Amino acid sequence: MAALALMEAGARVRLLGPGKPTTSRAHLGQCLPPAGLTWMRALGLESSFRALAPRRIVSHESVWGSPHVDTREMIASAHGPSWLLDRAKFDGMMRESVRASGAEAVEGRLVSVERTGSKWNYTFRTRAGHETGHASFLLDASGRNSIAARKLGAHRLRADRLISVPMVVRSELNTDLDDTTRLEANEDGWFFSCRISASERLISFYTDSDLLPASIDARKKKIEYLLGQSDHLSDRMEHHSYSALDPQSLVPAHGSLLDPLGGEGWLATGEAALCHDPLCGDGIIEAMNSARHAARALVSAANGDSNAFVEYKDQGRERFKNYQLTLRSYYALEMRWRNHAFWKRRS
Numbered sequence: 546m547a548a549l550a551l552m553e554a555g556a557r558v559r560l561l562g563p564g565k566p567t568t569s570r571a572h573l574g575q576c577l578p579p580a581g582l583t584w585m586r587a588l589g590l591e592s593s594f595r596a597l598a599p600r601r602i603v604s605h606e607s608v609w610g611s612p613h614v615d616t617r618e619m620i621a622s623a624h625g626p627s628w629l630l631d632r633a634k635f636d637g638m639m640r641e642s643v644r645a646s647g648a649e650a651v652e653g654r655l656v657s658v659e660r661t662g663s664k665w666n667y668t669f670r671t672r673a674g675h676e677t678g679h680a681s682f683l684l685d686a687s688g689r690n691s692i693a694a695r696k697l698g699a700h701r702l703r704a705d706r707l708i709s710v711p712m713v714v715r716s717e718l719n720t721d722l723d724d725t726t727r728l729e730a731n732e733d734g735w736f737f738s739c740r741i742s743a744s745e746r747l748i749s750f751y752t753d754s755d756l757l758p759a760s761i762d763a764r765k766k767k768i769e770y771l772l773g774q775s776d777h778l779s780d781r782m783e784h785h786s787y788s789a790l791d792p793q794s795l796v797p798a799h800g801s802l803l804d805p806l807g808g809e810g811w812l813a814t815g816e817a818a819l820c821h822d823p824l825c826g827d828g829i830i831e832a833m834n835s836a837r838h839a840a841r842a843l844v845s846a847a848n849g850d851s852n853a854f855v856e857y858k859d860q861g862r863e864r865f866k867n868y869q870l871t872l873r874s875y876y877a878l879e880m881r882w883r884n885h886a887f888w889k890r891r892s
């Protein structure tokens with residue numbers, strides 16, 4: 546997103562990253578909110594996006610704040626449905642559009658970076674070995690590990706200990722055709738579930754890392770117990786004869802803010818700058834928004850605006866504060882377990 550905006554402003558861009566988008570369990574079941582299509586349209590990427598055949602999510606159910614199911618029909622939203630993404634395909638499409646716009650896309654992983662005078666010198670690892678490159682500005686868009694920023698001494702301020710346990714359950718019946726996403730609170734956190742295919746469903750359990758047993762057996766028992774408390778999800782599992790849960794993978798899902806968000810000649814953007822609790826469901830949009838702001842700040846700085854980076858960093862901190870207020874109001878809607886650690890910490 547930043548690369549597209551920078552090239553539109555006439556900058557020469559080199560995009561450094563893995564040749565093929567890498568996906569992890571964190572990427573399973575990710576949805577682009579309805580406003581995402583408006584972004585794609587604005588970038589001239591609507592047809593490329595639709596060609597990925599993302600599944601339309603027209604209805605979202607939540608059991609949050611009471612035992613009753615609350616259904617939100619997305620079709621009634623001004624922007625239409627949400628979209629269930631295949632992140633590898635989506636990221637690949639974005640990368641291809643950057644390449645097609647004339648950026649140099651280099652396959653490699655950043656190894657080191659240092660500033661000499663007003664230039665950056667960096668080393669990256671490719672299949673063939675190590676290579677070096679030079680640039681006037683550096684934009685870290687490497688996700689929540691903030692690879693470049695950390696090498697420059699920045700660190701992340703963690704807001705909580707949220708962790709996700711993504712579990713894919715399988716059915717041989719091929720009968721699950723329900724494209725409703727479901728969010729369900731429980732005493733120690735919440736579940737998110739959506740169908741991946743007719744035979745696979747994602748069930749993700751979100752809780753705090755210290756509330757999750759270390760042993761896989763104990764973890765499984767705990768999650769099964771919590772799932773058993775949930776009429777809706779356990780019924781669905783039984784109805785389609787889904788396989789047992791396998792809670793082996795853990796994915797960090799906490800909110801955090803990079804400090805600082807930039808320095809002389811560099812900025813961080815997307816999750817490299819700030820991460821949202823996935824409950825907000827707006828991580829990708831927030832990353833695109835932040836990338837657009839970062840591109841603007843780089844262009845202004847290149848044109849001599851000495852305040853551009855300060856403003857970008859101020860806005861980033863402000864956005865994080867607003868996010869924390871919004872998040873608190875979401876969690877405050879659930880009062881049933883207010884004395885349990887997970888909910889007490891968020892009250």
Ligand SMILES: Cc1cc2nc3c(=O)[nH]c(=O)nc-3n(C[C@H](O)[C@H](O)[C@H](O)COP(=O)(O)OP(=O)(O)OC[C@H]3O[C@@H](n4cnc5c(N)ncnc54)[C@H](O)[C@@H]3O)c2cc1C
Binds near residue numbers: 567577656687826
């Ligand atoms: C469990 C979970 C569920 C989520 N669900 C949703 C959802 O439903 N909807 C939503 O909008 N958001 C969701 N999010 C948030 C979403 O994943 C992020 O907001 C989004 O991916 C941020 O995009 P990004 O480009 O900043 O970072 P990333 O998507 O992490 O991309 C970073 C890129 O940097 C590359 N990279 C990493 N290290 C290096 C290196 N050393 N050198 C070069 N390149 C490198 C990576 O390969 C990758 O291509 C979820 C997050 C989690 C953890």
